Amino acid sequence: MTKALPQDFYFQDTVTVSRALLGKILCHKNEDGETLRASIVEVEAYLGVKDKACHTFGGRQTPRTRSMYLEGGHSYIYLIYGMYHCLNIVTRTSEHPEAVLIRALEPIPRPASLAKKNLKTNGPGKLCREWNITKKHDGLALWKKQSGLWVEDAPAIPAAAIVSRPRIGVDYAAEAALWPLRFYMKDNPFISKP
DNA sequence: AGTGAGATGGCCT
């Protein structure tokens, strides 16, 4: 049995965690009791109080962003555009409400009998819909398998195989919209299409 | 291929 990544993995700085999460395995035990697994292939870093694109910019603390102020390793899930959920993993500490948005997954092949075709996990809203991840998964401890949502280790992706670009959908964030905080695996076919 | 609009609701000022 592979263990879940320990909580202190998420205490590192947010860009480090973002890059390190590429290639790691996101796991989810769904309501039918089956475990879904997929490699993380695209993420974005949100750098807290100094990042205009981040929900905690300027130290904003609201009901929605409550989980952002938990210790690293918790989930932060919110509803966007009234119909899609987005999954984030909180980093650092409550003093630094930062997080990594999981933008795309590459499903790990399953036995043909169980495989669902055309699994759409190439976008933050799509992957949550496909895995049935909602607000009830907000604030979970992702270093514990018993949470039903966790991350397992996998070999690190070489820096040369990681592309960094400005983040998607944050044009309103002025100069922060240009920061190259979107990271994805070069040439991976499951990257979201902006 | 590329553009544009609509869905849809919680959150924030």
Added chain:
DNA sequence: GGCCATCTCACTA
């Protein structure tokens, strides 16, 4: 009341 860390579908060509 306006704004979204999105996605899909319908339309033009």
